[in-house]
Amino acid sequence: MNRPFLLFALVALQGVCAFFFVADITLTVVGARSSPISWQTRELLEIGASLGLLLGVVLGWLALRRTLAQKAQVEESLRGVQSAFREHLEATFQVWSLTPAERDVALFTIKGMSIQEIAALRxxxxxxxxxxxxxxxxxxxxxxxxxxxxxxLEDLLAEDVDT
Incomplete structure (x- = not known):
């Protein structure tokens, strides 16, 4: 399911199958069929359309599970980066010998808050x-x-010199 083409093909297949059932019911209700099709052909078409819809459900479920797993992995990675950045901030603030109040102000400043916003928060x-x-x-x-x-930002964007 890595290729978007497969997902688009899956959606197209489900659309065709759903269209078959809707068109079949509509034609039956309004009596628009000019000549009836044999029951064997009708059954084969319905089996094919049903299998297409089932395949769509199964592949859709697999795509959803994979997407949710990737999302969880990205969120975990983000939490790790946030934690590492926070530790880096704290270590840098300690090297600079910032007071607790200065640490708060520095953090709010790095977050992009204005002096007025920081004053109101503090x-x-x-x-x-x-x-x-x-x-x-x-x-x-x-x-x-x-x-x-x-x-x-320079610390975040610095390339690894060991590679």
């Missing part, structure tokens, strides 16, 4: 957050918010 004044931000920038050896963020 229940402090804008001036306090500005002073804490300046202390963070000084300890990190950067001149502002953008450079602070770029320190961590």
């Amino acid at each position: 229940n402090t004044s804008d001036g306090t957050v500005k002073a804490q931000s300046n202390a963070i920038y000084r300890k990190a050896g950067v001149s502002g918010r953008t450079q602070l963020l770029s320190l961590f």
Whole structure:
């Protein structure tokens, strides 16, 4: 089920089979058949259409299971990356000797929050957050918010030098 073509073919097959049943019922209800088909031919067509629908259900279920497994794997990988990034942040904050308040402000800054938003979240004044931000920038050896963020982005985007 790696190829989208197979899924599209599966959907097309189910569509044709469903169309057969709907058209057959519609033609019977409105009496639009000009000549009846033999019961053997009709039974063969219904068996083929039924098998097509069953095949669609089975393959659809397999595709769903595989997709859910891949989703779970991606989510687990994301949790690992988030945990590693959080550990990296904490280790870097420790190297910079940030106070708990400065750690909070640095984290909110990295998340992209404004000084006003940080002040509201921390229940402090804008001036306090500005002073804490300046202390963070000084300890990190950067001149502002953008450079602070770029320190961590560089770490995330750095290529593995061992390969």
